[in-house]
Amino acid sequence: MTSPSIRKLRLGFVGLGVMGEPMCANLIRKSGVPVYVHDLDSERLIRAVDAGAIAVDSVEAVGAEADVIFLSLPSIVQVEAVCASLLDLGRPILVVDMSTSDVARTRLLAERLAAANIQFVDAPVARTKEAAVQGTLFISVGGSHELFETVQPFLAHMGSDVLHCGDVGCGQIVKVLNNMMALMTINALSEILTIGRRAGMDGKQLFDALARSSADSFILRNHGMKCLVPDSFPEKAFPVDYAIKDASTALQLAEQVDFHPRIARYTHDVLCTAQEAGYGLNYHPVVIRVVDGRVASTLGEL
Template sequence: MAKVAFLGMGVMGYPMAGHLLKHGHEVTVYNRTMTKAQAWVSEYGGRCCATPKAAAEGQDIVFACVGNDDDLRQVVAGEDGAIHGMAAGAVFVDHTTASADVARELAALLAAKGIAFLDAPVSGGQAGAEKGVLTVMVGGDANVFAAVKPVMTAYARSAELLGDTGSGQLAKMVNQICIAGVVQGLAEALSFAKNAGLDGEKVVEVISKGAAQSWQMENRYKTMLKGEYDFGFAVDWMRKDLGIALNEARRNGSTLPLTALVDQFYAEVQAMGGSRWDTSSLMARLQKCQDK
């Protein structure tokens, strides 16, 4: 059993922290909106604190899953940040999807106080967090990862070390690049099937048994055919992630024409009022284009 804190009670952090407690760890939570942290304590037990610093005091591991680079900097190094409450020998594990730069920046800052750092973004979405079956992509020291991995198993079915600090975030960029292309392809395929007069569900039932199969196809095709997008990973979040990937690509010399195009398609979905729609709402953009 470990003493842990979890910073960020969003759609991912809330259930992840719950799995940690259910697996016997002593859990303290923090959220910028205190009512969410209090709701978590009412549901699961444990305790909550009003600041990241207070939540981090005396903990073996501090986990975080917040919005972006700036949010992460604030919970780690702000006036009441976790760094001010953590002791030498503790570990900070960041599950936020952020830049590799901020991972390296915070790792250096924490290392100066004898605190280890792992960048560990996750894949699997809200459903994966709720079921405790996330995939974790990790960057950092191998010995630190080996010590923390058994704790991560509370909410992850797979956690792998991919290299030095920043490698986890770079791998998450690869993940999001893949998803962007797959979702656009699926949206086009389902739209084509509909326009061709085919039964979309029957078509997918057949092709999902072959080479076209994907997680997106298996989990999203029915709701896409129904035009339902009010769940899952939001367009705003995907654009943030793709922006990080495109910035990194400019730096390392990668050419990402499809990713850049899909990012612009998501911008059009935002303009349609779909900022909080699921990423599968690329189908709605296609429908609008065809209705013109």
């Protein structure tokens, strides 16, 4: 598959969840080629059809029609299951996994698919649901340079920053470590906000000041100012349950390279405490309620 034939390619998309649905909508609207979609939720399929997609009733049906199939699924478990359904189709396919997946299992999956003449690229996404809607995601890509050249024009419909990070698995490494860094930063901001408030300072004024200093960051301006300060953690955003999955994936990666991160482990444990307190479906910066003591915790020191 090379870029000169890109306008002749037919696309597939499996997984129309919180991020997948708006990503697919952008792909449908901007690509100018047929997009075959499948999801277990019939309402999501209806919305995709309304946006211009062609709905089919199985993963195999997507594989029978599409040359390039994009996946946006909860974890590597679902990714492996979907790919297993494609193995016996007997036609060349390029699979682009845009989920956040385990690095080692991603690489093993790519090897299994290659034996069946199925090519594979990992291209997980970062940033918010709003960015998915606007088509301004950050997409880190792992795979050969040739395959990157093939998928980059399509990925550019969904993301404003599409970066080739190396061979298969490297896209996942960037995504996993990006998410872990974001989660650790939110934990740190929760501590700073708690200290500042207890010392008598208004939280908004504190973060406004920090945003003009060397402590400024994207996380401070977005998660900090928009969620931590107003104490607003709605459902149907990126929830604690998903954050725990990402933190666990980062810890698995660390274990695979024989490293034992203390701050990342503590952040994971704070998230688990929030989940146990009933906040599993809430937007993940809700961990401040653990950090500031509103949720009883048995967490020890680092």
